[in-house]
Amino acid sequence: xxxxxxxxxxxxxxxxxxxxxxxxxxxxxxxxxxxxxxxxxxxxxxxxxxxxxxxxxxxxxxxxxxxxxxxxxxxxxxxxxxxxxxxxxxxxxxxxxxxxxxxxxxxxxxxxxxxxxxxxxxxxxxxxxxxxxxxxxxxxxxxxxxxxxxxxxxxxxxxxxxxxxxxxxxxxxx
Ligand SMILES: Nc1ncnc2c1ncn2[C@@H]1O[C@H](COP(=O)(O)OP(=O)(O)OP(=O)(O)O)[C@@H](O)[C@H]1O
Ligand SMILES: Nc1nc2c(c(=O)[nH]1)N=C(CO)CN2
Numbered sequence: 001x002x003x004x005x006x007x008x009x010x011x012x013x014x015x016x017x018x019x020x021x022x023x024x025x026x027x028x029x030x031x032x033x034x035x036x037x038x039x040x041x042x043x044x045x046x047x048x049x050x051x052x053x054x055x056x057x058x059x060x061x062x063x064x065x066x067x068x069x070x071x072x073x074x075x076x077x078x079x080x081x082x083x084x085x086x087x088x089x090x091x092x093x094x095x096x097x098x099x100x101x102x103x104x105x106x107x108x109x110x111x112x113x114x115x116x117x118x119x120x121x122x123x124x125x126x127x128x129x130x131x132x133x134x135x136x137x138x139x140x141x142x143x144x145x146x147x148x149x150x151x152x153x154x155x156x157x158x159x160x161x162x163x164x165x166x167x168x169x170x171x172x173x174x
Pocket of ligand 1: 090092097098101115116117118120121122123124
């Protein structure tokens with residue numbers, strides 16, 4: 001069994017379109033879905049010259065998927081949503097981004113990987129209020145492996161400033 005925390009993000013086509021893409025993604029995950037956060041409007045991270053994002057996180061569990069298989073699935077979900085990669089803009093706009101933030105094996109141990117194709121935990125998760133705020137909403141005691149309690153990370157000065165701009169939209173996915 002592999003449990004994963006997935007981050008969903010998107011900022012192309014307007015909020016309603018992004019929400020529709022999130023809903024389709026959740027439907028494709030089906031019974032694997034354990035918990036879904038509210039949807040948040042978030043300022044663009046890493047590349048300010050683009051529209052605000054919608055973000056949410058999903059806790060999911062699939063007995064038959066190892067982390068590599070999860071990566072294949074999340075990339076298929078991005079491709080189905082029409083994701084086009086722009087190599088010139090590393091953190092640029094996109095219709096759907098599905099990142100694997102962390103993964104845990106059947107005994108609850110966090111999976112660690114330094115592989116560039118699949119780095120676990122996600123190497124930038126601890127810097128991203130748009131991941132940590134929704135995560136702490138569904139799991140107030142969440143721990144980001146290697147970085148500690150999510151609630152503690154959110155008190156870091158840079159993140160705290162960013163987190164203030166991460167606002168729930170009232171749009172529900174579940
Ligand atoms: N934990 C992870 N989750 C998703 N992709 C990962 C992960 N670790 C490494 N990757 C690799 O990162 C590559 C680039 O992914 P992607 O284009 O979604 O990056 P990005 O969304 O622009 O940036 P970021 O990963 O910072 O959100 C993917 O092809 C994938 O192989
Ligand atoms: N707010 C926000 N900013 C981002 C996001 C995202 O999902 N939300 N994803 C990115 C891809 O790396 C780059 N910047």
